[in-house]
Amino acid sequence: MLDGLLALFARRPPLAVLRDLVDVGVVAYAVYRLLLFLRGTRAVQVGQGMLLLGAVYFVAQRLGLVTAYTLLDRFLASFLLLVVVIFQGDIRRALMRVGNRPFLFRWRRGEESNAVEEVVQAATLLAERKLGALVVFEREAALDDFVAQGTVLDAAVTSELLYTIFLPAFENPLHDGAVIIKSARVWKAGAFLPLTNSASLDRTLGTRHRAAIGISEETDAVVVVVSEERAKVSLCFNGNIVRDLDGDSLRRALYGLFYSKRQAAALMRAHDEEQPRVSRLPPAPPPNAEAPAAPDAHARQG
Numbered sequence: 001m002l003d004g005l006l007a008l009f010a011r012r013p014p015l016a017v018l019r020d021l022v023d024v025g026v027v028a029y030a031v032y033r034l035l036l037f038l039r040g041t042r043a044v045q046v047g048q049g050m051l052l053l054g055a056v057y058f059v060a061q062r063l064g065l066v067t068a069y070t071l072l073d074r075f076l077a078s079f080l081l082l083v084v085v086i087f088q089g090d091i092r093r094a095l096m097r098v099g100n101r102p103f104l105f106r107w108r109r110g111e112e113s114n115a116v117e118e119v120v121q122a123a124t125l126l127a128e129r130k131l132g133a134l135v136v137f138e139r140e141a142a143l144d145d146f147v148a149q150g151t152v153l154d155a156a157v158t159s160e161l162l163y164t165i166f167l168p169a170f171e172n173p174l175h176d177g178a179v180i181i182k183s184a185r186v187w188k189a190g191a192f193l194p195l196t197n198s199a200s201l202d203r204t205l206g207t208r209h210r211a212a213i214g215i216s217e218e219t220d221a222v223v224v225v226v227s228e229e230r231a232k233v234s235l236c237f238n239g240n241i242v243r244d245l246d247g248d249s250l251r252r253a254l255y256g257l258f259y260s261k262r263q264a265a266a267l268m269r270a271h272d273e274e275q276p277r278v279s280r281l282p283p284a285p286p287p288n289a290e291a292p293a294a295p296d297a298h299a300r301q302g
Contacts, residue, residue, distance in 0.1 A: 050082075050083075053072060053075070053076070054076070056068070056072065057069065057072040057073070057076060060072060112184050112258060113255075113267055114157070114184070115137075115157040115181060115184045115185075116251065116254045116255065116258070117251070117271075118157045118158050118159045118162065119135050119137075119157065119159075119162065119181070119224055119254075120247050120250050120251045120254070121159040121247070122135075122159040122162035122163050122166075123135070123162075123224050123226050123233050123247075123250065124233070124246070124247040124250075125159070125163060126162075126163065126166055126226045127226050127227075127231050127232060127233050128231065130228045130229075130231045131166055131167065131168065131226065131228055132166065132168075132208055132226055132227060132228035133162070133166040133179075133208075133224070133225070133226035134177070134178040134179065134193075134208045134211065134212060134223065134224075134225055134226075135162065135178070135179045135181065135223065135224040135225075136178050136179065136180045136181065136191075136193070136212075136215060136221050136222075136223045137181050137221060137222040137223070137224075137254075137258075138180060138181065138182045138183075138187070138219075138221055139219075139220045139221060139222065139258075140220055141218075141219035141220045141221065142219075143180060143182070143215070143219060143221060146193065146194055146215055146218055146219060147178075147180060147188060147191045147192070147193065148191065148192040148193075149177070149190065149191060149192055150177065150178075150180065150188035150189060150190050150191030150192070151174060151188060151189050151190050152187065152188055153186045153187070153188065153189055154185060154186070154187065155185060155186045156185060156186070157181055157184065157185060157186055161186060162179060162186075165179055165189050165190075166179075166226075173190060174189040174190035175190075176190065177189065177190035177191050177192055178190075178191045178192070178193050178211065178223075179191070192211070193211040193212070193214055193215045194211070194214040194215060194218060195207070195210045195211055195214045196210050196211075196213040196214035196217055196239075197214075198213065198217075198239075201213065205241075206227070206229070208225050208226075208227070209225055209227070209234065209236070209241065212225045212234070212236040212241070213236050213239060213240075213241055215236075216236045216237050216238060216239055216240070217238075217239040220237075220238070221237075222235070222236070222237045222254065222257050222258075223235070223236040223237070224250065224254075225241075232244050232245075233245045233246070233250055235250060235253050235254070237257060251268070251271065252264070252268060255267050255268060
């Protein structure tokens with residue numbers, strides 16, 4: 001095969017060969033970016049179902065299954081229209097992302113790991129003080145169409161800011177909602193997320209946990225949840241929930257989701273070798289101290 005390709009290129013002008021290579025590279029990169037975008041959404045499940053129908057259609061045609069072939073032939077005749085209708089939301093979000101930021105944009109490793117560390121520190125102290133919290137990391141799938149309301153902050157991710165946002169008080173309208181971290185910055189606070197419709201979840205899970213699972217079902221977002229009733233930290237991703245995490249296990253899980261195994265192991269080693277970090281947040285109250293009262297019933301769910 002290699003000899004055939006070399007012979008084909010040898011018979012063509014260098015400029016034509018370069019043009020073909022650029023053409024193939026552009027198409028391959030576009031397909032790669034499309035697959036990355038679809039990987040974090042339910043469009044993948046729909047696409048798998050459509051591929052299965054295509055396989056059944058091919059088998060029915062080969063085996064002469066007239067009834068199945070006729071029905072699928074009528075169905076697939078409007079394939080392009082079906083794709084546009086089914087994936088209209090994903091297509092719109094993809095075009096918005098192309099217009100809002102370049103394809104090559106990525107979080108810098110230092111910024112991302114720093115954001116993870118700040119979230120871990122804030123979540124740990126919030127759990128100790130029995131204060132509820134909901135922090136969402138946006139990944140490949142854009143959250144614009146799934147996040148309702150919220151106040152745009154565009155601020156650096158710091159544990160002090162996160163702790164302040166989730167302090168329950170009538171004078172703090174941002175605490176009863178989610179914080180969205182986008183591109184290693186706090187994009188929005190006080191945002192509302194779609195709730196999961198799963199009937200198999202533990203009935204003790206409150207609104208915060210159901211919202212966290214709901215957004216992780218619709219996108220590839222990773223969500224950190226702090227329960228004020230149980231004083232525990234949970235992590236939600238891909239519609240799953242891992243409960244009762246301490247600071248170290250939460251950090252390890254986030255690194256495992258955001259990085260390769262080698263990178264995650266290196267970051268954990270670097271963290272373990274560092275001097276103990278001095279917390280800039282207020283110390284946790286004594287064990288017998290009461291947690292601050294939440295202002296309403298909705299904020300207490302979690």
